[in-house]
Amino acid sequence: MTETTQLAIGRPAPLATTADRVPGGTTALRAIVARPTLTIAVVWLALVIVAALVPGALTHHDPLAAEPAAKLTAPDAAHWFGTDQLGRDLYARVVHGTALTLQAAVLAIVIGLVGGSLVGLVAGFVGGAVDAVLMRVTDVLLAIPSLLLSLTIVTVLGFGTVNVAVAVGVASIATIARIMRSEVVRVRTAPYVEAASANGNRWWRVLLVHVLPNAAGPVLVLAALEFGTAILAVSSLSFLGYGAQPPQPEWGSLVATGRDFIASSWWLTTIPGLVIAVTVLAGNRVARALDTERRAVR
Amino acid sequence: MTRYVLSRIGQALLVLWAAWTISFFVLYVLPSDPARIMVGPDATDVTAAQLDAIRHQYGLDQPVVVQYFQHLGSLFTGDLGRSIGVGRPVADVIGEAIAPTAQIALAGLVLAIVFGGGIAVLATWTRNRALGQFLLQLPPIGVAVPGFWFALLLVQWFSFGLHLFPAFGGEGPASVVLPAITLALPTGATIAQLLSKSLVQTLREPYVDTAYAKGAGRWRVQLRHALKNAALPALTVTGLIVGQLFSGTVVTETVFSRPGLGRVTATGVQQQDIPVVQGIVLLAAAIFVVVNLVVDLVYPLLDPRVVIAGSRRKLRDRDGATPGATPSVPGTTPSSTSEPTAVHA
Numbered sequence: 001m002t003e004t005t006q007l008a009i010g011r012p013a014p015l016a017t018t019a020d021r022v023p024g025g026t027t028a029l030r031a032i033v034a035r036p037t038l039t040i041a042v043v044w045l046a047l048v049i050v051a052a053l054v055p056g057a058l059t060h061h062d063p064l065a066a067e068p069a070a071k072l073t074a075p076d077a078a079h080w081f082g083t084d085q086l087g088r089d090l091y092a093r094v095v096h097g098t099a100l101t102l103q104a105a106v107l108a109i110v111i112g113l114v115g116g117s118l119v120g121l122v123a124g125f126v127g128g129a130v131d132a133v134l135m136r137v138t139d140v141l142l143a144i145p146s147l148l149l150s151l152t153i154v155t156v157l158g159f160g161t162v163n164v165a166v167a168v169g170v171a172s173i174a175t176i177a178r179i180m181r182s183e184v185v186r187v188r189t190a191p192y193v194e195a196a197s198a199n200g201n202r203w204w205r206v207l208l209v210h211v212l213p214n215a216a217g218p219v220l221v222l223a224a225l226e227f228g229t230a231i232l233a234v235s236s237l238s239f240l241g242y243g244a245q246p247p248q249p250e251w252g253s254l255v256a257t258g259r260d261f262i263a264s265s266w267w268l269t270t271i272p273g274l275v276i277a278v279t280v281l282a283g284n285r286v287a288r289a290l291d292t293e294r295r296a297v298r
Numbered sequence: 299m300t301r302y303v304l305s306r307i308g309q310a311l312l313v314l315w316a317a318w319t320i321s322f323f324v325l326y327v328l329p330s331d332p333a334r335i336m337v338g339p340d341a342t343d344v345t346a347a348q349l350d351a352i353r354h355q356y357g358l359d360q361p362v363v364v365q366y367f368q369h370l371g372s373l374f375t376g377d378l379g380r381s382i383g384v385g386r387p388v389a390d391v392i393g394e395a396i397a398p399t400a401q402i403a404l405a406g407l408v409l410a411i412v413f414g415g416g417i418a419v420l421a422t423w424t425r426n427r428a429l430g431q432f433l434l435q436l437p438p439i440g441v442a443v444p445g446f447w448f449a450l451l452l453v454q455w456f457s458f459g460l461h462l463f464p465a466f467g468g469e470g471p472a473s474v475v476l477p478a479i480t481l482a483l484p485t486g487a488t489i490a491q492l493l494s495k496s497l498v499q500t501l502r503e504p505y506v507d508t509a510y511a512k513g514a515g516r517w518r519v520q521l522r523h524a525l526k527n528a529a530l531p532a533l534t535v536t537g538l539i540v541g542q543l544f545s546g547t548v549v550t551e552t553v554f555s556r557p558g559l560g561r562v563t564a565t566g567v568q569q570q571d572i573p574v575v576q577g578i579v580l581l582a583a584a585i586f587v588v589v590n591l592v593v594d595l596v597y598p599l600l601d602p603r604v605v606i607a608g609s610r611r612k613l614r615d616r617d618g619a620t621p622g623a624t625p626s627v628p629g630t631t632p633s634s635t636s637e638p639t640a641v642h643a
Contacts, residue, residue: 139313143313143537143582144583145582146545148544148579151567152325154567155567232442239444239446239549240552255444255447256446259553262458269450269451270450270454273448276444277442280444
């Protein structure tokens with residue numbers, strides 16, 4: 001199992017590398033020209049982060065200000081994304097909704113990363129019965145589709161953005177734990193770790209200074225990949241009505257509200273959904289680039 | 299062989315029991331109050347005595363260990379408890395929902411295999427670089443698109459725009475089309491990613507050159523020689539794919555207002571109907587376990603290179619491509635670190 005994972009990680013992705021490699025001397029401009037999709041992805045994610053941190057910089061509209069006279073108007077120069085059933089500016093609502101969605105996704109990743117890394121580290125480093133038990137538990141968790149696992153946790157915790165984030169994060173622990181464990185097992189037997197132990201370092205020092213940094217690479221790439229998954233999961237749960245409660249704007253719940261007006265006002269569902277899709281796509285593109293980069297370094 | 303089969307069935311049962319146990323502890327033991335959840339967060343007029351009565355009725359006043367074994371005992375008689383939302387046995391509620399979900403899930407799976415497989419075969423077959431690149435860009439997009447949004451787009455175009463298919467409901471064969479397409483998108487994208495990767499590898503193998511040298515045409519080599527072997531690694535993630543379809547139904551059936559397992563799940567979570575949610579988790583785990591069991595048992599028949607010796611498998615030449623060497627779970631499949639496999643709908 002460890003062997004196969006290791007092989008998969010060591011082997012360069014045959015489909016991606018040829019297109020992604022930047023030839024020869026790389027000035028910034030050349031890098032941009034050589035990888036246009038990556039550039040667009042990075043720019044988009046930067047915009048998303050700006051929208052989450054300082055939404056006022058991207059729009060002067062109030063996301064909660066209703067303007068009944070202008071309700072359900074199609075996108076035009078005044079309202080770039082159109083307006084909703086109360087005449088609220090959809091563009092402002094999407095921009096201001098970014099923070100909630102992004103916060104939830106980041107919280108989910110942090111929970112998954114910390115929880116998964118801990119489980120993986122302990123299992124891989126301690127080994128023996130502890131390893132066996134922990135890995136059997138992750139096997140079982142992986143047998144349950146992660147959306148269902150998230151839904152189970154939401155059932156217990158109740159609704160709300162934070163609970164949704166926790167649920168999505170916990171559901172991703174098992175996957176991260178597995179990768180972390182296989183990396184730790186690979187690194188643990190390396191000569192430099194043996195040397196560190198032989199030099200009289202305490203076990204926790206060996207673990208933190210020598211094993212963790214060398215095992216973290218694939219886990220971090222997975223976490224980057226997890227960003228897209230988390231955005232999708234969080235917005236799905238919000239769409240189902242378990243996340244942000246109205247009138248707070250959130251990407252998934254924006255699509256859900258727009259659903260009632262789908263026959264007449266296409267923009268209410270199409271535009272927020274497109275924003276989600278592009279963000280996930282951009283996140284996955286960056287994650288893939290990180291993966292390629294990491295393999296090239298090694 | 300018999301010993302191997304028996305031990306695999308034993309393992310499967312063990313996983314099922316563990317999944318049920320984990321869901322029991324999450325739902326009943328975590329610092330939450332099932333009785334409170336049952337009456338709902340809005341019920342402020344419930345007296346402590348009434349809560350106690352509910353606790354007594356559902357056995358929640360017993361020690362956790364006693365509750366656990368009571369539930370486990372009734373599980374063996376096929377009793378999954380009673381739904382709090384509709385007051386009927388969970389087994390009945392879930393049982394009725396299986397058929398409508400199976401319809402769209404099967405149709406979705408067929409679409410996913412046809413289109414996902416088609417994209418992979420065409421992308422690796424074509425000599426037109428631009429077309430190949432274009433086709434390979436499609437699966438990552440399919441994985442990134444939110445299922446609920448895609449479903450609504452389909453409704454906009456095909457129901458309200460072209461009036462081809464109904465926007466909601468579960469009546470008649472026409473109502474299956476849009477939900478099936480919705481389910482097929484992420485699944486087809488996953489299949490296309492796995493299959494194109496494994497086809498690229500397979501086409502580099504010496505036997506492909508032999509086939510060419512014997513005069514076989516490109517289509518023949520692609521379909522008759524390479525595809526057969528390349529499809530094998532994809533087979534190992536069948537459990538994952540079925541799980542993806544299962545969780546996809548939650549969103550799909552909600553959007554299309556269809557009856558089925560997804561709707562039962564969504565309503566169960568909405569009403570915090572613990573027995574129903576637990577039943578669904580158990581069913582999902584059971585499906586995953588059975589699918590993996592079948593794949594593991596069928597695999598050696600499809601790939602003679604995999605030999606079962608006692609209860610262990612030995613691989614002659616391939617690495618990481620067989621279920622015996624790699625348990626078919628998302629974290630360990632060779633593609634897991636490099637390919638964005640969306641498990642969420």
